Amino acid sequence: MSGVNSVKRNIKLVIMYDGTKYSGWQRLKNSEMTIQGKIETVLSKMTGEDIQLIGSGRTDAGVHAFNQIANFHTTTLKKVKDIKAYLNQYLPKDIVIKDVKEASERFHSRYNVKEKTYLYRIWTTDYPPVFEEPYTIHMHQSLDIEKMNKAANLLMGEHDFQGFSNKKTKKSTIRTIKSLDIIKEKDELKFYITADGFLYNMVRIIVGTLLEVGEGKIKEDAILNMLESKERENAGTRAPAKGLTLQSVKYN
Incomplete structure (x- = not known):
């Protein structure tokens, strides 16, 4: 399944990363070495959209994650298994997508954290x-x-x-x-x-x-x-x- 839909989907990611080489989670204007920035770049290329990734929170430079949660909105019709495969193919080897799921429209990976x-x-x-x-x-x-x-x-x-x-x-x-x-x-x-x-x-x-x-x-x-x-x-x-x-x- 490919192409786009008129209705935006909310996609949830479970991410594992080695933060050794990175300037933290949050995208920075003066550095390409952030976790958020790397994932957004691959997602934007995959979807042809300007993807804004929402993380459950920021991790500092050098900090790692076993289960970081993030979500993004997209009109792509790609199946979640294909999104996962694409990300893991093109992301650096120290950033891995463990799971990709459809989330409810109201799910927000930062605001909904308990x-x-x-x-x-x-x-x-x-x-x-x-x-x-x-x-x-x-x-x-x-x-x-x-x-x-x-x-x-x-x-x-x-x-x-x-x-x-x-x-x-x-x-x-x-x-x-x-x-x-x-x-x-x-x-x-x-x-x-x-x-x-x-x-x-x-x-x-x-x-x-x-x-x-x-x-x-x-x-x-x-x-x-x-x-x-x-x-x-x-x-x-x-x-x-x-x-x-x-x-x-x-x-x-």
């Missing part, structure tokens, strides 16, 4: 990883995971997370963290963070802060002052981008 889960990975042996190097940070010094969990518990629930963001905004900075699990699995320490939404750099600042708690540089109850002050300078350092992966995005 929660997101991010994973942050740390390699903990006394030697750096080889095969996992692009997706983890290497940190072999001793960490007090018990203290890190105590500090993490103070971040749970609804708070104003302005102090855990690198960008000032007039919009609400209140978010609800639904779960924050720190799990040791063999040679890795993994942070799983689920919330109804995240501010700019929020996950990386939370991880960086908790790591400083684990190192003994910050006391675990200092988290309360960070939340109350709403000042970025009171929180810990921002963890490097490459350890972060968007794991999942959930809708109703």
